[in-house]
């Protein structure tokens with residue numbers, strides 16, 4: 001059974017902007033990315049949040065391996081340099097749309113209408129507000145270009161807040177909460193109707209966002225800390241906090257966050273993925289669990305491999321006794337619902 005998947009996180013735009021692939025290869029297949037149009041068709045990947053992400057090529061985070069690891073938390077990016085990176089990725093997003101690979105969406109109704117189609121329903125997401133100026137001009141321009149979801153931080157320090165380091169083992173309470181400017185950005189995003197993403201934010205920052213927004217809390221690509229004690233994962237207290245707001249967690253497929261030993265190269269089986277889904281379901285209920293693959297940004301379990309492998313995960317859900325209605329909610333329904341409640345359309 002192919003069930004359409006709307007997924008909470010991918011880094012395909014980064015691969016395009018850095019020359020790792022081309023729009024033609026993504027359209028026709030045969031390229032190196034975990035997502036392309038033929039793989040998406042084969043696996044039922046019907047859409048998702050497409051991340052804009054800025055980086056500094058001099059930074060090296062090293063392999064996430066060893067009994068414990070704790071790479072230093074990178075400092076703030078230059079705002080102008082970050083904006084140039086993000087503009088390049090927005091241009092790739094628009095080129096994918098022009099090529100018919102994606103259909104940009106700014107409402108839940110548009111996502112629902114696009115899900116059965118050939119082009120992937122695509123929501124523009126900003127993973128870290130490094131490119132945003134304190135007057136929010138860039139935020140307004142990106143909103144006009146279709147931005148409807150944003151994380152305040154990636155795993156680094158910013159003027160707004162602090163991300164969690166890629167530390168293992170560790171809880172997510174690793175630093176200070178939002179700055180005054182960060183609080184203002186949360187309010188501005190709320191005014192514009194941009195969903196806020198908690199993945200990569202440290203625990204104090206998550207608490208601050210929870211206190212500031214009346215919207216459902218969303219973590220687009222995160223796993224359960226109770227099963228894998230990585231700083232990037234969400235504790236049971238955080239899951240319960242998200243549940244109280246009618247929010248959602250998209251399960252990250254990254255092996256380093258799924259595996260109890262935190263290893264990037266770990267042999268993570270589908271049973272482990274199901275264990276995380278079971279744990280999320282226990283805390284968030286059937287309306288609060290979804291997927292956030294991190295395709296083209298992470299090493300994922302071999303049994304999934306890439307977008308074409310999504311039916312293997314759906315099959316594992318079936319074998320675990322998940323009924324079709326629940327699988328449809330996890331695969332796409334819960335994302336559509338939470339975005340509708342967040343955006344109001």
Ligand code: ZN
Pocket residue numbers: 127199200221297
């Ligand atoms: Zn991420």
